[in-house]
Amino acid sequence: MACMACLLLALAFVAAEAQQMQSNISQGSSLKPTTNSTWLSRSGLYAFGFYRQGNGYAVGMFLAGIPEKTVVWTANRDDPPVSNNATLLFTGDGLALPTAEGQNYLVKSPGSASYASMLNSGNFVLYNSGRKIVWQSFDHPTDTLLPGQRLLSGNERFSAKSEADHSTGIFRLKMHKDGNLVQYPVDTPDTGPYAFYASSTYGAGENLTLNLVLMAVSTCSTGLVRIFSI
Structure with missing residues (x-):
């Protein structure tokens, strides 16, 4: 019985290794x-x-x-x-x-x-x-953040032009170094009058990151932030 258990473990190990190799x-x-x-x-x-x-x-x-x-x-x-x-x-x-x-x-x-x-x-x-x-x-995120992915402090991502065209659109979502997550139109200053959306978390801390846990988030061509489960 002990030998059989060892054999099964060995086969499981080999199968796992093969599966890993196949993914490379x-x-x-x-x-x-x-x-x-x-x-x-x-x-x-x-x-x-x-x-x-x-x-x-x-x-x-x-x-x-x-x-x-x-x-x-x-x-x-x-x-x-x-x-x-x-x-x-x-x-x-x-x-x-x-x-x-x-x-x-x-x-x-x-x-x-x-x-x-x-x-x-x-x-x-x-x-x-x-x-x-x-x-x-x-x-290097484009328009979508996946679970486990981060938007680093000072970085931003850009919406797609449309559902069918994934080139750069007209909105950007920026993680400010003061902890505020703000969405602006492209080619505008990082100032309040141009903000399309803000999380109002400025002052929450320095060099914060946006971290996705259970959902995926994408910025639509209309500027709406879409959250969907995977």
């Missing part, structure tokens, strides 16, 4: 818009890769495990869509779209990236050979 993305891996278009998280909830936008495709991250595909992050969101013959390539320098002029990097790693992973949290992460994070999408 190695250098040289690639995606195309129409075939092998995404890298899924192990839960199947999140996907990183190509999604349809306008007459072409954008590269980003979306909720794949629900009927309505909801985009939560977009790389180089103001670039024009790419064609259906594009290739996204993972290299030691990051994620690139090879062109006739050279590599167009959508994600540029500050250090050598050995492998990547689409985590169950919705965070797309690049690791070096020592398993240290060298880049993660959670540090």
Whole structure:
């Protein structure tokens, strides 16, 4: 019985290791818009890769495990869509779209990236050979914050133009260093008369962050802040 228990534990360990290995993305891996278009998280909830936008495709991250595909992050969101013959390539320098002029990097790693992973949290992460994070999408929010993600003090995020166009919209949400979370129109000063919304938490402390726990939050093209469960 003890031997059987040990065997079961060993098999469980091997299965867990295999599952972890299957979630890793190695250098040289690639995606195309129409075939092998995404890298899924192990839960199947999140996907990183190509999604349809306008007459072409954008590269980003979306909720794949629900009927309505909801985009939560977009790389180089103001670039024009790419064609259906594009290739996204993972290299030691990051994620690139090879062109006739050279590599167009959508994600540029500050250090050598050995492998990547689409985590169950919705965070797309690049690791070096020592398993240290060298880049993660959670540090670069676009219009949406996911559970476990933070909007750091002094940083801001921008709404999408519309539900179908995820390029930069006309509103921004800023986490001020005095603890006040304020929404402004784009290209306006950080002053009260221009505030579209404020949490009125100024003076709550220095260098506070906005932390998402159970819900996801996105800023709509209309300026409304939308909170949805995952």
